[in-house]
Amino acid sequence: MIFKVIYQESSYEVPIRERSKxxxxxAESQKDVRKxxxxxxxxxxxxxxxxxxxxEYEKQSEDFKLENV
Incomplete structure (x- = not known):
């Protein structure tokens, strides 16, 4: 399954929508994503x-790239 992860680059940052990536x-599950x-x-x-x-909607975005972990 494909997951979309919204995050801040540092765990010390306060989440601010404008800086979210x-x-x-x-991955198999959300737990697997975190791992x-x-x-x-x-x-x-x-x-x-x-x-x-x-x-399919997300794939239309120029920012769509599947991470290799």
Whole structure:
């Protein structure tokens, strides 16, 4: 399953919407996503599973890139 992760680059940052970033990751579960990203020190705000329709919509964005972890 593909997940969209919205995060801040540092776990010490206060979440501010304008500075939030997103990435896309293939994983088994939300717990698996957190495990794969644990070494990056991100402040994860949201992990959203993408259904097929939402994934197709996200793929239309120029920022869509599936992370390799």
């Amino acid at each position: 997103s990435l896309y990751l293939e 794969k990203l644990s070494d990056r020190g991100y402040n994860i705000e949201l992990i959203q599973p993408l259904d097929e329709a939402h994934l």
